[in-house]
Amino acid sequence: MKKAIYPGSFDPVTNGHVDMIVRSASIVDELVVGVLNNSAKNPLFSVEERVSMLEEITKDIPNVTVASFDGLLVDYMEQIGASLIIRGLRAVTDFEYELQIAQTNHRVSPAVETIFLTTNLKYSYLSSTIVKEVAAYGGDISHFVPEQFIERIYRKYNIVK
Ligand code: PNS
Numbered sequence: 001m002k003k004a005i006y007p008g009s010f011d012p013v014t015n016g017h018v019d020m021i022v023r024s025a026s027i028v029d030e031l032v033v034g035v036l037n038n039s040a041k042n043p044l045f046s047v048e049e050r051v052s053m054l055e056e057i058t059k060d061i062p063n064v065t066v067a068s069f070d071g072l073l074v075d076y077m078e079q080i081g082a083s084l085i086i087r088g089l090r091a092v093t094d095f096e097y098e099l100q101i102a103q104t105n106h107r108v109s110p111a112v113e114t115i116f117l118t119t120n121l122k123y124s125y126l127s128s129t130i131v132k133e134v135a136a137y138g139g140d141i142s143h144f145v146p147e148q149f150i151e152r153i154y155r156k157y158n159i160v161k
Contacts, residue, residue: 004084004115007034007073010050011043012153014131014145016088016123018057023117024086025064032082033058037070044132044156057146074109085114090124135159 006024010017010033025031033054037047045053047068054066069076073085085105087098102114119126131144135153138161142150154161 001030002028002084003030003032003080003082004028004086005032005034005073005077005080005082006086007036007069009036009038009041009043009128010054011041011045011128012050012131012145012149013053013057014123014126014128015143016090016119016126018146019120019123020086020088020117021058021064022061025061028084028086029063030082031061031064031086032080033064033066034073034076035066035068037068044153049152053149053152056148072108074105074112077112078109083111083113085112087114087116088119089116090119090127 004024006021008017021033035047035050035054051066051068058064058066089095089098098116105112105114126144131141131153135141136157138159141153145153151161
């Protein structure tokens with residue numbers, strides 16, 4: 001029984017994240033989408049809002065659950081009995097940072113392994129930061145995020161479309 005976590009900030013969830021969740025769920029028995037409770041980063045969406053959006057978008061995938069965590073990822077994994085971390089690699093620019101955290105996590109908790117999935121080419125340019133940048137100026141984000149979240153994102157910038 002392989003229980004994995006797909007951790008991230010998801011501020012907000014993008015189509016790239018959704019693609020990763022669907023693909024990860026098809027290769028592990030149980031997938032927890034772990035939302036970092038990073039209030040210090042001053043997120044656009046509260047952790048409750050991010051969890052709720054992810055629950056909405058994953059509700060039809062039976063082996064996926066969504067939860068928030070704070071503190072060290074490996075400590076949270078021990079609490080929930082997960083041994084695998086899934087992360088996406090978009091481009092070579094992601095590699096150094098991802099390698100560093102994967103090796104740190106493995107060093108701190110040797111039972112923990114990280115698996116990288118290359119992101120779908122369609123979304124290889126996409127990030128939550130890009131979504132926020134475009135949305136803040138009222139640009140079209142319809143190709144970047146699930147349709148049901150578009151309005152919620154604009155509303156954060158007091159933009160009514
Ligand atoms: O979506 P992000 O912001 O790239 O996700 C980063 C995340 C949440 C995976 C990473 O910051 C994390 O695991 N934070 C929790 C603290 C921790 O365990 N850090 C790893 C050791 S350096």
